[in-house]
Amino acid sequence: MSSKYIQIMGEIKGQLANGTLHAGSKLPSVRQLSEHFSCSKNTVIRAYTELEKEHVIYAVSKSGYYVVNEFQHIKQGNEIIDFFSAGPDINMMPYVDFQHCMNQAIEQYKEELFTYSDQQGLYSLRVQLVKYLQSLQVFTRPERLVVVSGSQQALNLFVSMPFPNGKNNILIEQPSYFGMIESINLHQVTTFGIELSMEGIDLDRLEYIFRNNDIKFFYVIPRFHNPLGHSYTISEKKKIVELAEKYDVYIVEDDFLGDLDPNVKSDPMFSYAPSGRVIYIKSFSKVFLPGLRIATVVLPKRMVDNFLRYKFSSDFNSSALSQGALEIYLKSGMFTSHLKKIKELYRTKMQILQEACKLYLPANTHFSKPTSGFFLSIYLPKNVTAKQVVHMLNEQHIYVDDASRMFLPEYKKENLLRLSISQVNESQIKLGVERLAHCITLIDSRKNHFTSKNFSHFQNG
Incomplete structure (x- = not known):
């Protein structure tokens, strides 16, 4: 006992x-x-x-x-199948390597790390970040970079601060990252949505919104979208930037999983408007160590001072120790080596997940087909809600995410599930999807039986 x-x-x-x-x-x-x-x-x-x-x-x-x-x-042994957690694979976190970097940072910087540091971020780190961003086709200078305490801090500041275009409203994809929605709700900012599917967005609708709704910025996740897994084509990205230029709208580009893109020709939106129309955010939480709480933002020169003013009211400066250690990690080449490993890992997991969905999911469901990244979404039959599936799977120690929290109220859908491959074991993916498919079929059949019984009773009544 x-x-x-x-x-x-x-x-x-x-x-x-x-x-x-x-x-x-x-x-x-x-x-x-x-x-x-x-x-x-x-x-x-x-x-x-x-x-x-x-x-x-x-x-x-x-x-x-x-x-x-x-x-x-x-997690308790192998009994849990976790399609919920969205942090990096715990088996791939470079704890030992980064510990060496932290020790070296303490030795190398000493007093600088334990006093107030440059509010914009350690200059030596910003130099390394500029070099690293070049591999993502983001070409800029250290003066335009600000180190922030995770991408969520940057998003929260953008929601609240004024922009040079003098506009007030925000546009986001629907669905979108729930952290952004939380910031919007907190600050009570007028926000518009534009529907996103794996086929993209309606560009004519986008132009209409840009032209008529006083849009300050358009928040976009262009690669491996959260929660859909969607990625824009090159022509779509160019067109979105072109429309933003035409109607004086800023784009806030959240490229949190850009490192995982297997398509070497897929550049970020920033590369199509390097002068400042696109604000680029790069986080290290998903591809590295979430607890590091370090991200960087590439801003137009005219926005840097104001952004720093708002950041000062939040936390003055981000952890200097984390910054010093990350600088050494980038400079040593360890980060490049780490990226090679995880890029292959997540691509393989996503392939296994898609094969399982194709094999097991009922014909009246639809699922997104990302080439990599963390997220794949499943559109359930009209009779089945995400909450029902989540509850039934929880009893079997299988965890998936109800994506209803990722919608603005007027766009809310109750039949969207998000699956994350980041922390699920490869060997459990097919079993998890098979059980998920069984749950969907069971709930759907019960609902159909109930509806048909009621209809028959109504006819005979």
């Missing part, structure tokens, strides 16, 4: 998996749990301590214990 503290941990993890507990939920007191499980308070404290170590919960002095994040499902 397992120890009581393990039972308590299992109970809490189960409630996380089925959605009973959410981010910020307060957990029962030590006394309440000790009475419920008929065990000592020390046993409950041990369970809570272990969950804290796993970063599932956190303690607030004189208040109690709270859930960190409902989306962080805990």
Whole structure:
């Protein structure tokens, strides 16, 4: 029989998996749990301590214990199939190499790393970032780069700050990255949407919106879109930039997975308007170490000072230690070597996932077909909601993402699932999709049976 503290941990993890507990939920007191499980308070404290170590919960002095994040499902052996987590493959994170770089950074920079540093980012890092960005066909100078504490910080600042065109509204693809939607909601900015599918967007509709709706900037994920996995063609990217120039709209290009693109001819939008119409964001969270919280933004010269002013009100400067270590990691060539490994890994996983979807998914579903990246989306039959599938799969310890949170209210769809290949084991992909397909078929057949029964009753009534 397992120890009581393990039972308590299992109970809490189960409630996380089925959605009973959410981010910020307060957990029962030590006394309440000790009475419920008929065990000592020390046993409950041990369970809570272990969950804290796993970063599932956190303690607030004189208040109690709270859930960190409902989306962080805990892996236990091979029983969990995780299509939910969107961080890098944990087996590919270069912990040891980067530890060497951090030690060298401390030795090399000493005082500079532990005092206030350049608000724009360490100049020596910006020099290395300029060299690295050249491989992505982004040609710029250190003076136009700002180091930020993750791409989310940059997006949040762009939502709130004025732009040189003097316009006020924002346009985003639908669906889109939920972090951007959260920032928009927080700042209560008027936002328009444009529908995106694997066939792209309606460029005539885009021109209409640019012309008539006072658009400050258009937020775009041009490669391996989150959640769809979509990538724009070269001609589409050129046309979008051309329209932005014509109607004085800025483009905020989030190229977070650009490193994984197998198409060497696929350049970012920035390359078609290097003078400043396109603002380019490059994060290291998905292809490297999420906890590093480092990204870079390439800005038009006229926007740098104002952006730094807004950033100052947020955090003054990003972690100097992380910046120093990243500079050494880039300069040493370690990052280039790391990218070669993960590029092949994620391309292979995506191929396996697409083959499984083609083999197992019911004929009345549709799925996106990205060439690489993290995300593939499934459009469910009209009778099936994403929430139903998520709930049924949770009971089997298979985790997928309901993408309804990635829509503005007026565009919301309840039948879109997002699957991420980043942390799922290759050997589990086909099994996971097979079980997913079974769930869809089961829910769909139940709904059809119910509808047909009701219709028959109505006819005979």
